[in-house]
Structures are given as C-alpha cells and as structure tokens.
Amino acid sequence: MLNGWNGFAAVYLREMRLLRRRFFRHVASMAVLPLLYLVAFGAAMGAHSPLPGRGYLEFLIPGLAAMTCMTQAYGIATEINVARFYLYVFEEFQAAPIPNAAFVLGEVCAGITRAALGVAVILAVALVFSIGIRVDACFLLAAALNAFAFAALGVFLAMIVKSHADQSLLMSFVITPMSFLGGTLFPVDSLPGWAQPLVWLLPLTHAADAIRNASLGLPARPMDFIALAGAGAVFFALALSSVGRARD
C-alpha cells in the first residue's frame, strides 16, 4: 500500500515539476488553438448558429472546452513517450518497487491536471470574447470524466507504441478525427443519418454534449456520464495491463 502511494506521488510530482518548468509556454500553446478556432469559426460561422437565439460562439466554446480537455489529458502520452524513447527516464519507474497501478494513476492524474489547466484557459479566452459559460457540478464532472478517460487512453497507447513515429500516427488516426467529429465544432444532428450512431460511440461526443448542456443550463443526459465513465474504466484497465507488457 505504502509502495503504491509513494509511487503515485513520485510519478505525479515529477510530471507537475516538469509542467511548472514549462508553465508559461505550455499555457500559451494551450491558448493558441482555441483562439484560432474562435477567430476562424466564430467569425466565419457567427451568423449560422445551431442554437436558436444564441450565437455560434456559445455553441463553440463548450465544444472547445471538451476538445482541449481531451487533447491536454491525452497529451500525457507525449510526455511518457519522451520519457520512454528519448530520455529513458521510464526505466527509473520500471526499476522502482512500485505497482503498475501507481504509475498509471500518477500519469492519469497528471493528465487530468493538464486538462483542468486547458479548460481554465478556454474559459479565460471565453471571458475575453465576453461569452459567459456556466460552470456547475455537471460541467466539472463531465470534464473530469473526459480527462480521466483520455489520460488513461494516452497512458495505454504510450505503453504499446514502439517509437515516436507510432505516437504521431495514433494522434492522426485517433485524436484528430475525434476532435473534428465529436460534436465539438458542429452539432452531431447535422451529420448524415448513417454517421450519427457511429459518432455517438466516441467518448468526446458525450463529453461535448454534457459540457455544452451544463454550460447552456440545459438538462443533463445521464447517458453522457455513463458513457464517459465506461470509457474511462475500459481505458484505465487497458493502461494497467499494458505497463507490464512494456517490460520487453
């Protein structure tokens, strides 16, 4: 038990110290993409809001919050990748007397912390654009579950890849398509009928829906939270099993 706690604290603290070292450039990089989306899509599609009586930005900001939450949480994969294939610091954790769960939980919590920072940046950007976003318990729960799921997915994928190049491929094939299709930039209803059930299989679609409902003061849909929690449980289990397999 003590090994587990010590291991978790060491893994998490290391990531936080690294984050602190790069805090300002990290926050700046978090703000660039949403700003671009806000300027490009907000200006271009401002008149075509899918929400009756509300501007497009009110639709977009919660989607960007869900997307940033996902990409920042998943970004822990890059840190692990660097630790494995470039710095070889991952060997320090492999050679330490800590259970695999401590490593996974430490990295997942680091991913959640990064995601929280990312969402805070989005909310700050929204304030700059004078877009009021309601942040309630449902918003926070949806963001937390979303971050947990994608941080766990990031740890899992970082453990099974064999190189930096594999990591980039996964980003291109998993995260980027989800960013665009997961109900972040446009409503799922506007997709062709055959595509909609597929898009609802993506965890990000549920995260965007839950965060948007919360931020607009609409009733929460329990299915969104169940889907996110289920995805998180599956990805966490996969991450746990993959750490041992990364030994060879």
Add this chain to the structure above:
Amino acid sequence: MILRDNLQKKYGERMALNGVSLRVAPGELFAYLGPNGAGKSTTIRILSGLCRLSGGRALVGGADVEADPLGAKRQCGLVGQHTNVDNDLSLAENLDIHGRLFGMTAVDRAERARALLDYVDLSERREQRAGTLSGGMKRRLMIARALMHRPKILFLDEPTVGLDADVRRRLWGLIKTIQAGGATIFLTTHYIEEAEFLADRVAFLDDGRLRALDTPDALKARVGEWAIDRAGPDGLRTDYFPGHEAARRAAQGFREALTLRRVSLEDAFLRMTGKESSC
C-alpha cells in the same frame, strides 16, 4: 545474487541469453565482459526488472525477480546503459523523485541527496538543471541517484561508455569506493582494462553464452604468463608462454618485429571466446 537453471532470454527467434548460470557473492565486484550484443545489458535488464525472463530463474538478494519483483527491486540500484536523467529537473529534484519511488522520508531524502551530491562532487550544482551537465557529470548523477535508497546491490551497465579517459578513471575510483562501502556491484563493460582494474571476478559472455568465469589473474593464467606479438602480412599473431625465460628464448628465433609483454585479460578474452583469428 544468483542466476540459475540456465537463464534464457529470447527476442523473437533470437536467443539474447542462452543458458547462463552464475552466483555473485555479497560485497563482490563482478564484471560481465563481452562485445556488443553479447547479452550483457539483457542480463542487467532482467535482474533489475526491466524485461522478462524466457527461461531459468534469477534471485536478487534472495528475492525471485519474477515471483517477487518488488522485493528484488527494493534491494537494487541501477545505472542503466543510456543516460537517463530528467534534464528539466534540478539535480536535487532528480534525486528526490528517486527517493520518493523507494519510499524514503522527506528528511532522509534531503540529507541523503546532500551527502551523495557531495560524494560525487556535484554539490555546487544541486539546484542546476540536469540538462546543463556534461556527459561525465550526468553519469555521476546517475550513480548518486542509484545509491539514494542504499541498495545492497548496484547494477552498472556500461557506466563509462563514451566518456573521456580521465573521466572514466575518476568513475573507477568512485566505483571502488562504493564497493569498499559494502555494496555488491554487478558491472557490464566492453572495456577489458576496466574489468581487469575493477573486478574481483570476471565472466566472459559471448553470443548469449558464458564462456569463462574466474578472477582476472586466474583467467590470464589459463592462457600463459608472457606473450609475443608479431606483425605479419596476415595481421597480428600472438604466441603465449608459461614464463619469461621461455618467451625470451622464443623471441630470439623470430625474424619479424615483435613485442614481448605480459599476458593481459584481453588475451584471455580473445582466446576463450574464439575471437583470436579476427584480430
């Protein structure tokens, strides 16, 4: 530390380790000598929990590395082949994270880090980022880190590879001092003079197999005491002799340019691994 029942490691169809059995005594400095790809690092990776066994058993301080991996890891310190410090963290932070991983208290971590940075002569740089250190300094930091939790057994995987001669010799002194403090040291190297200078016993490993294991003097004695090197059109030819008088008499009969010298561990290595003809 015991490797038994013909330790094996397979990567696909390739046998990286093929039936190695040996025992390292407490307090011993044991060197594993072999060319690149011989299986030296694989052995250390198995013993320190970085990779799995394909066959056989390995016991570290009485703990089976597969059945009780955490028990085995608790007793070991590892200085890996790759330089693996966190460049963005300070020297003190690098040591602190390691101490946390091994469950050390805050007071112990702070005191131990201070003492070890002093020990490896890096105390003035304790708050600097590790990325600012030279290659030799990073190796010293890695040794300090591996010693943080007071391991009984220290694995050094090619600790001096790529370092300048003066830095290498400085590390040799440090390794000897660590052994004098009571630690068991398992060292891999492909620098033969390093094994000869440092080790109590040496194992020759080649192509995943143990070719010989003994003290450096005993390994050399198996070849002879004196050697004559003769340069010829086919390369260097070496003959071995049991005593100086026999070698001197033989030298008088040779017409080529020659060198009369004492047998080295390199001679023993080349002869016992069957690599003489490739010299």
